[in-house]
Amino acid sequence: MGDSPSVSFSVSPGGRLRGTVRVPGDKSISHRAVMLGAIADGDTEISGFLEGEDTLATLAAFRAMGVGAEGPSGAGLVIHGVGRDGLSAPGGPLYLGNSGTSMRLLAGLMVGQAFGVELTGDASLSGRPMRRVTDPLTGMGAVIQASPDGTPPLRIQGGAGLRGIRYAMPVASAQVKSCLLLAGLFAEGRTCVTESAPTRDHTERMLQGFGYPVSRQSGQVCVQGGGRLTGMCIDVPADISSAAFFMVGAAIADGSDVLLEHVGVNPTRTGVIEILRLMGADLRVLNERAVGGEPVADLRIRSSSLRGVRIPEDLVPLAIDEFPAVFVAAACAEGDTVLTGAGELRVKESDRIQVMADGLQSLGADARATPDGMLIRGGGLRGGRIDSHGDHRVAMAFAMAALCAADTVEIQDCANVDTSFPGFASLAREAGLGIRVQPESHG
Ligand code: S3P
Numbered sequence: 448m449g450d451s452p453s454v455s456f457s458v459s460p461g462g463r464l465r466g467t468v469r470v471p472g473d474k475s476i477s478h479r480a481v482m483l484g485a486i487a488d489g490d491t492e493i494s495g496f497l498e499g500e501d502t503l504a505t506l507a508a509f510r511a512m513g514v515g516a517e518g519p520s521g522a523g524l525v526i527h528g529v530g531r532d533g534l535s536a537p538g539g540p541l542y543l544g545n546s547g548t549s550m551r552l553l554a555g556l557m558v559g560q561a562f563g564v565e566l567t568g569d570a571s572l573s574g575r576p577m578r579r580v581t582d583p584l585t586g587m588g589a590v591i592q593a594s595p596d597g598t599p600p601l602r603i604q605g606g607a608g609l610r611g612i613r614y615a616m617p618v619a620s621a622q623v624k625s626c627l628l629l630a631g632l633f634a635e636g637r638t639c640v641t642e643s644a645p646t647r648d649h650t651e652r653m654l655q656g657f658g659y660p661v662s663r664q665s666g667q668v669c670v671q672g673g674g675r676l677t678g679m680c681i682d683v684p685a686d687i688s689s690a691a692f693f694m695v696g697a698a699i700a701d702g703s704d705v706l707l708e709h710v711g712v713n714p715t716r717t718g719v720i721e722i723l724r725l726m727g728a729d730l731r732v733l734n735e736r737a738v739g740g741e742p743v744a745d746l747r748i749r750s751s752s753l754r755g756v757r758i759p760e761d762l763v764p765l766a767i768d769e770f771p772a773v774f775v776a777a778a779c780a781e782g783d784t785v786l787t788g789a790g791e792l793r794v795k796e797s798d799r800i801q802v803m804a805d806g807l808q809s810l811g812a813d814a815r816a817t818p819d820g821m822l823i824r825g826g827g828l829r830g831g832r833i834d835s836h837g838d839h840r841v842a843m844a845f846a847m848a849a850l851c852a853a854d855t856v857e858i859q860d861c862a863n864v865d866t867s868f869p870g871f872a873s874l875a876r877e878a879g880l881g882i883r884v885q886p887e888s889h890g
Contacts, residue, residue, distance in 0.1 A: 452886065456842065456858040456872065458849035459881030460830060463702040463750070466878050470690050472497035472522060472683035473711045474867050475621070476741065478505050478548050479653050480681045481516075482556060482629070484526030485509040486534065487657055489678035495709075496524040496683055500866040501546035508553060511537035528678050531632065536562035540600065543568045545796060545839075545866045547575055548622055552650075554580050554601055555626030558589035559633025562605040571796050571837060573599050579618060580626045587612045587630055587638070611636035611672060618791060619764045621646035621715075624668065628654070628661075631670045639669040644764045647715040652740045656681070684711035684743045688768040689868045691719045692843045694748050695772040696880065698728040699779040700850035703750040705878060712744045718766025720746070722773055726753040726780055755782035755825045763789045771844035774803045777823040778812040779851035786820035796863070797838035806833040806845055810852060830854025839863045843871055846882055859887065 477497040482505065484491030496502070498519050506524075510516060513535035515527035543549040543566060550566050554577070557564050567573070578597035585591060590604035611634045616623050624640045628650055631638025643666070651661050651668050657676035662669045690707045697703035712720075712732060723730055729751040735744040753776055763786075766773065770792055777784035792799040800816045807814035809831040813824035830852050835842035842861040849856040861884070864871050872884045 452862060454861050454884050455887050456846050456861050457883045457885060458846050458856045458858070460849050460852045460854050460856070462850060462879050462881050463700040464693060464697045464705050464850070464878045464880065465703060467706045467708060468693055468874060468878055469708045470685045470693065470874065471499065471868060471870065473686040474499060474501060474688065475548065475647055475649050476653070476683045476711065477502040478552065479649055480683065481505050481509060481526060482552060483653055483657050483676055484528055484678060485514040486531050486556070487528035487676035487678045488530050489528055491526045491528060491678040492680045493524040493526065494522060494682050496522050497686065497867070498522065499869055500544055501549060504542070504544040504546050505549045505553070508541040508543065508549065511541060531675055534560055537564060540565040540567045543572065545569050545571055545863055547572060547796070550577070550599060550601065551580050551622040551626045552629060554584065554591065554603065555629035557603045558584050558587070558591055558607065558630050559609055560605050564603050564605070566599060566601040566603070568599050575599070576794055577601060579620065579623050583612060583614045583623070583627055584630055586614070587634055589630065609634035609672070611638040613639045615641040616643065619644040619646050621650070625650040628668065628670050631672055632659070632674065634672040637669055637671050639667055641667045644761060645715050646764050647713065649713065649741070656740045680739070682739045684738060684741055685709050686867070687711050687716050687719065690746060691769040691772045692847050693878065694719065694723060694728070694730065694746065695776045696847040696850050697748040697750060698723060698730070698753060698776060699750070699847070701750050705748050707746040707748070709743055710746050712742045714742070715765060718762040719769035719773065721762055722756070722758055722766055723776065725756045726776060727751055728753060753780035755780050755784040755823070757785045760788035767791060768840060771799055771803055771840045772847065774807060774814070774821060774823060775844045775848045777825055778807050778814065778828055778848070780825035782825055784823045784825065787817070788819055790819035795838070797836040797841060799838065799841065802836050802838060802841050803844070806841065809833055810848060810856065828852040830856055832857045833859065835860045837863050839866050839868065843868060846875065846880065850880065
């Protein structure tokens with residue numbers, strides 16, 4: 448988070464990735480497991496929990512609202528649910544660090560409480576758009592205020608009576624959808640959210656796992672307010688968004704062969720597999736199985752020569768967090784890659800279109816930012832220095848870029864890698880990446 452000591456990565460060029468890798472637990476599922484576990488009746492036992500700064504921020508928020516929890520320890524966590532009306536007023540603002548998911552989902556949950564609360568975050572989160580949640584929540588009767596430009600902090604007044612809403616989302620966002628469904632649990636009547644394109648559906652699946660009825664039909668999901676949740680056991684699969692760095696690393700580095708174990712392959716998240724396959728990646732999905740309502744598989748990826756592609760726009764929401772890694776694959780491929788319809792990337796932890804285009808250019812690539820995407824002419828990379836702008840996924844993507852670079856890649860401002868992927872550098876080093884972590888010299 449903002450106050451972590453700064454570190455940079457220095458990654459030697461070349462090398463290859465090999466072996467069996469299990470990346471940490473899914474961030475989206477870990478957040479939701481804590482949130483739903485907290486308002487359920489009885490205990491929720493979570494295994495595979497992501498001990499990243501983002502999910503720990505969510506856990507700390509619920510502890511501040513009186514929720515007992517044991518752990519996390521060895522990725523195990525038990526949440527002692529307080530029931531739907533059992534949360535208590537925290538002693539001060541809830542600080543959510545870098546985590547947009549914590550802020551947007553909690554906003555939905557908090558507007559239904561009897562007490563008021565303030566949600567704050569670090570510099571990156573404090574610049575991210577919140578009207579996408581405050582507008583529809585206000586439409587449900589919530590009293591919620593952002594800063595004048597629609598960014599955090601969010602100030603929520605308790606005790607507002609909520610009514611259900613029918614809402615067609617102007618942007619395809621799982622965070623907005625989940626926020627409204629969570630508010631809908633506390634609203635009178637029915638809340639229905641329509642999405643123009645499928646987005647990750649972990650909230651819907653997990654609500655059903657907690658015994659809460661959810662009705663789903665093409666592009667629309669509805670909940671009826673007033674029900675209760677029952678604690679459950681949740682096995683969190685490895686995060687496909689973290690696995691994506693190893694997929695790309697193995698695809699671009701000659702002689703690579705990596706098996707990624709127990710990865711969540713929910714069809715609303717597998718856009719990266721489809722895009723890499725379109726580019727010619729040798730990627731196999733093995734041992735597909737269902738684990739606690741979520742599909743899981745092992746992924747084997749071996750190096751192959753990649754070609755540039757025009758990325759189908761319908762894959763954008765299904766790969767929304769994986770574009771930093773995909774851009775690196777495109778720069779190492781032969782031919783042009785064109786991405787359109789991805790303007791949302793400009794409002795993630797950083798402006799991922801600009802920051803990635805700038806970084807790729809620093810490594811000698813022909814990459815041009817467009818308002819809603821990027822044009823990348825493949826052909827390999829030289830070495831250079833990158834500013835990750837504190838964006839975890841930008842930092843990890845450029846670390847993997849060294850595998851197809853001619854010289855060392857130095858990446859600055861990498862402390863936030865711990866928000867989603869604690870242990871990234873050691874796991875990547877074990878697999879063969881020549882990565883060193885060093886304290887940032889200019890503090
Ligand atoms: C998330 C949804 C996505 C994603 C984010 C996590 C979630 O955001 O980028 O990292 O857990 O619901 P949007 O739904 O706003 O695109």
